[in-house]
Amino acid sequence: MAKRDCYDVLGVPKGASKDDIKKAYRKLALKYHPDKNKGDKTSEEKFKEASEAYHILSDDKRKANYDQFGHAAFEGGGGGFQGFGGFDSSSFSDIFEDFFSDFGGTTSRRTSNRGNDLRYDVSITLEDAYTGTAKNVRYTTYKACSSCSGSGSAKGSKPIRCEYCSGRGKVRTNQGFFTVQQTCPQCSGYGEMIATPCNKCNGNGKIQSSENVDVKIPKGVDDGTRIRLSGKGEAGTKGGNNGDLYLFISIENHNIFKRSDENLYYELPITFSDAALGTSVEVPSIDGGKSKIKIPAGTQYGKQFRLKGKGMPVLRRSLFGDLYIRVVTQVPSSLSKRQKEILEEFNQIEANKPDPVIKSFFEKAKKFWKKS
Numbered sequence: 273m274a275k276r277d278c279y280d281v282l283g284v285p286k287g288a289s290k291d292d293i294k295k296a297y298r299k300l301a302l303k304y305h306p307d308k309n310k311g312d313k314t315s316e317e318k319f320k321e322a323s324e325a326y327h328i329l330s331d332d333k334r335k336a337n338y339d340q341f342g343h344a345a346f347e348g349g350g351g352g353f354q355g356f357g358g359f360d361s362s363s364f365s366d367i368f369e370d371f372f373s374d375f376g377g378t379t380s381r382r383t384s385n386r387g388n389d390l391r392y393d394v395s396i397t398l399e400d401a402y403t404g405t406a407k408n409v410r411y412t413t414y415k416a417c418s419s420c421s422g423s424g425s426a427k428g429s430k431p432i433r434c435e436y437c438s439g440r441g442k443v444r445t446n447q448g449f450f451t452v453q454q455t456c457p458q459c460s461g462y463g464e465m466i467a468t469p470c471n472k473c474n475g476n477g478k479i480q481s482s483e484n485v486d487v488k489i490p491k492g493v494d495d496g497t498r499i500r501l502s503g504k505g506e507a508g509t510k511g512g513n514n515g516d517l518y519l520f521i522s523i524e525n526h527n528i529f530k531r532s533d534e535n536l537y538y539e540l541p542i543t544f545s546d547a548a549l550g551t552s553v554e555v556p557s558i559d560g561g562k563s564k565i566k567i568p569a570g571t572q573y574g575k576q577f578r579l580k581g582k583g584m585p586v587l588r589r590s591l592f593g594d595l596y597i598r599v600v601t602q603v604p605s606s607l608s609k610r611q612k613e614i615l616e617e618f619n620q621i622e623a624n625k626p627d628p629v630i631k632s633f634f635e636k637a638k639k640f641w642k643k644s
Contacts, residue, residue, distance in 0.1 A: 275343045276321065277342075278324075278325035278328050278329050278338060279325075279329070281321050281322055281325040282296040282297055282300065282322060282325050282326065282329065283296055283300075284296045286339070288329075290330065293326065293329050293330060294326075294330065297322055297323075297325070297326035297330075297458075300318070300319070300322040301319065301322060301323070301326075301458075301465075302467070303315075304316070304318045304319040304322065305319060305432065305435065305467075306319060306435050307432045307433065307435075307467075316435075319435055320435070320436075323435065323436035323458060326457070326458065327436065327443065327445075327457050327458070330457050331457065385508055385509040385510060385512045386508050386512045386513050386514075386515060387414070387505050387506035387507045387508040387509075387512060387513065387514045387515035388505060388506040388515045389505045389506075389515040389516045389517070389518060390411065390413060390504075390505045390506065390515065390516075390517045390518065391517075391518050391520060392409055392411050392517060392518070392519050392520070393519075393520050393522060394407055394409070394487075394489070394519050394520065394521055394522070395521075395522045395523075395524055396489065396493075396521065396522075396523060396524065397523070397524050397526075398523055398524065398526040398529060398531065398558065399558065399560075400489070401489075401491065401492070401493050401494070401521075401523050401584065402491060402558050402559065402584055402585065403491055404488070404489060404490050404491035404492075405488075405489050406486060406487065406488050406489065407486075407487050407489060408484055408485070408486050408487075409484060409485050409486075409487055409517075409519065410482065410483070410484040411482075411483055411484075411517070412480060412481070412482055412483075413480075413481060413483055413504075413505065413506050413507075413517075414478040414479065414480055414481065414506045414507055415478065415479060415481040415483075415507050416477065416478060416507040416508075417470060417472055417473035417476070417477055417478060417479050418472075418479075419470055419471070419472040419473065420470035420472070420473060420477065422477045422478065422507060422508075422509070422510070422511065423470070423477060423510070424466045424469060424470055424473065424475040424476060424477035424509075425466050425467070425468060425469070425470060425475070426468040426469060426470050426471060427470075429467055429468040430467070431462075431464040431465060431466055431467065432464060432465055432466075432467045433463065433464055433465075434456060434458055434459035434462070434463055434464055434465050436456055436457075436458040436459070437456035437458070437459060437463065439463040439464065440456070440463055441455065441456050441459060441461040441462055441463040442454065442455060442456060442461070443455075443456050443457070462510060477507075477509050477510070478506070478507050478509070483504075485501065485504060485517070487499065487501065487519060489519075489521065490587065490588065491585045491587075492534070492584060492585040492586055492587035492588065492589075493521045493523075493587060494521070494523065494531070494533070494584075494587070495521065495522055495523050496520065496521070496522075497520075497521040497587070498518055498519070498520055498521070499518070499519040499521065500516050500517075500518055500519075501516060501517040501518070501519065502516050503515075503516065504516060504517035505517050528556060529558055531584060533584075533593065534583050534584045534585070534586050534591070534592065534593030535583045535584070535593040535594050535595070535596060536558055536582070536583045536584060536593065536594075536595045536596070537595075537596045537597075537598070538595075538597060538598070539597075539598050539599075539600045540553065540555060540597050540598065540599055540600065541600050541601075541602050542567060542571075542599055542600070542601060542602065543601075543602055543604075544601055544602065544603055544604065546567060547567070547570075547571045547572070547573070547599070547601045548569065548570065549569055550566070550567055550568050550569035550570070550571070551566075551567045552564055552565070552566050552567070553565055553567060555579075555597060557579070557582045557595060558582070558583075558584065558595070559582075563579055563582065565577050565579070565597065567599065571599055571601075572599075572601075573599065573600065573601045574598060574599065574600075575598070575599045576596055576597065576598045576599070577596070577597045577598075577599070578594050578595070578596055578597075579594060579595040579596075579597065580594050581593075581594065582594060582595035583595050
């Protein structure tokens, strides 16, 4: 006997959306479910027919094959059907699971699903990262429905066995020479279906909720540090464990300090005369304090000083990085008449006693030009 057209079985047009297909199947499944029509073979056959139609039309690949080849797409040797076209990564795991279940094992049925993990981005200052801080995090998640305790079923009702997979949570389909076992598309692998959905959560078992949690951020965190809050993610289904909440830390840019791992850096501008004559300077540190460093006479541009232990704390260790201070000599862009006179006099003295580094460079340059 030829099989009926899947669209006719569900009573939907060929261009029907996934939601329309699901609604049509749900209506037929509730009407012809064997638990509601015990002993009625006609209802049982109609339920199986509707379930098969939904199994085909609810999956994009199967639907595309059916639209092109009809039921022949799912029969070995069906004209034009590509036997491996329906494979995905889950298909292989199902094949192996089916193989081993035939040798004394049992087909596992999904009993619960862990809730989704959530991500929350937290931005803090460099000072907060140095001392550690506390934050109150507000976020939106899904909690187990208080009315049905997460079951999805209305009070006083129980789930019914999924007839499409006979309560196993798995179904088998023929693809060319292979028999592939996959998660049941109707019950999502649970082996049972909700007959009377909970009014509060519409059968989902979860409801949206705004939550807040106080979080202690330890000192020494850096950009990209991840803090895990166990069980603070979305609620699981069918009694599954909650997911986790992950806080991703980002550090705001500082107007003085630059950070690299546990070390801090900044540039210290000094005058030309201080670099030449030497001086002492009070410099800031990230803890809010001051440190005095001595700039020796003749300090060159780019000279770097190190203050040991004045950097950032190392996360979860009693260690600190260092602070590196790079001297940047500021050359005046405008001079007073007196300043020019002094520098011109200084320049004449330099001409009589040239700097050895400068002298060496230009001697090398003269030799280079002669070769050229």
